[in-house]
Amino acid sequence: MTDQPDTSEQQPSITLDANAVADYLREHPEFFVAHDDLLPALRIPHQRGDTVSLVERQLKLLRERNIEMRHRLSQLMDVARDNDRLFEKTRRLILDLLDANSLEEVVSVVEDSLRHEFQVPFVGFILFSETPLPVGRSVTGTEAHQAIGGLLSGKAVCGALREHELSFLFGAEAAAQVGSTAVTAISYQGLHGVLAIASRDPQHYKSSMGTLFLSYITEVLGRVLPRYTQSLRSVR
Numbered sequence: 001m002t003d004q005p006d007t008s009e010q011q012p013s014i015t016l017d018a019n020a021v022a023d024y025l026r027e028h029p030e031f032f033v034a035h036d037d038l039l040p041a042l043r044i045p046h047q048r049g050d051t052v053s054l055v056e057r058q059l060k061l062l063r064e065r066n067i068e069m070r071h072r073l074s075q076l077m078d079v080a081r082d083n084d085r086l087f088e089k090t091r092r093l094i095l096d097l098l099d100a101n102s103l104e105e106v107v108s109v110v111e112d113s114l115r116h117e118f119q120v121p122f123v124g125f126i127l128f129s130e131t132p133l134p135v136g137r138s139v140t141g142t143e144a145h146q147a148i149g150g151l152l153s154g155k156a157v158c159g160a161l162r163e164h165e166l167s168f169l170f171g172a173e174a175a176a177q178v179g180s181t182a183v184t185a186i187s188y189q190g191l192h193g194v195l196a197i198a199s200r201d202p203q204h205y206k207s208s209m210g211t212l213f214l215s216y217i218t219e220v221l222g223r224v225l226p227r228y229t230q231s232l233r234s235v236r
C-alpha cells in the first residue's frame with residue numbers, strides 16, 4: 001500500500017482582503033440567501049445622513065410596539081391586582097353576612113364593610129317594609145317607588161343622579177357632596193331594599209363601569225335579609 005501525498009502542505013494558503021470579499025459579494029448578491037445564519041454576526045450601519053433605512057424603521061416600530069405592549073401588560077396587571085383585592089373584600093363581606101344572626105348584624109356588616117374595608121364615603125342602605133323596622137333605615141315600597149322608582153329595575157345604575165334621588169338615598173346633607181353614584185336594588189322573590197354607594201368624584205362611577213361585585217353583594221343580601229323579618233317579603 002502506497003502512502004497518500006500530504007495535500008495540505010502542497011496547496012497554497014489563500015488570503016482574502018476586504019476588496020476581494022466585496023468583489024465576491026458583488027458577483028454573488030444571493031450569497032446571504034443561502035447563508036442567512038451569518039447575518040446576526042454582521043454589523044451593518046443603517047443610517048447615513050438624513051436617510052433612515054427600512055431595517056432601522058422596522059426596528060424602531062418593533063421597539064415602540066414592545067413598549068406599548070409592556071404598558072398594556074402593566075395596566076392589565078394593575079387591574080388584576082385591584083380585582084384580587086376587591087374579590088377578597090367581597091369574600092369577607094359575604095362570609096360575615098352568612099354568619100350574621102340578626103337583622104342588626106346584617107345592617108352593621110354591610111355599612112361597616114363598605115365604609116371601612118371598601119373606603120366608600122357615602123353609603124345608602126335602605127330596606128323596604130310596610131311596618132317600621134327596629135334597625136337601619138326603612139321605608140315602604142310605595143315611598144321608594146315614588147322617590148326612586150326608575151332605579152329599581154333590577155340592574156345596577158351608575159352615574160349622576162337627580163337631587164331628590166340623592167337626598168332619598170343619602171340624606172340632604174350628604175347629597176350636596178355626592179358627585180357620582182352606583183345603585184342597585186336588593187331583590188329576590190320580592191323587592192327588599194336598595195343599596196347605593198357614592199363618591200365625591202363625578203367621574204368615579206360612570207355608566208361604563210363594571211358592577212359585578214356590587215350586584216353580587218345585593219344578590220346575597222336578597223337571600224339573607226328575609227331570614228330575619230317577614231315584613232321584607234313580597235314588597236313590590
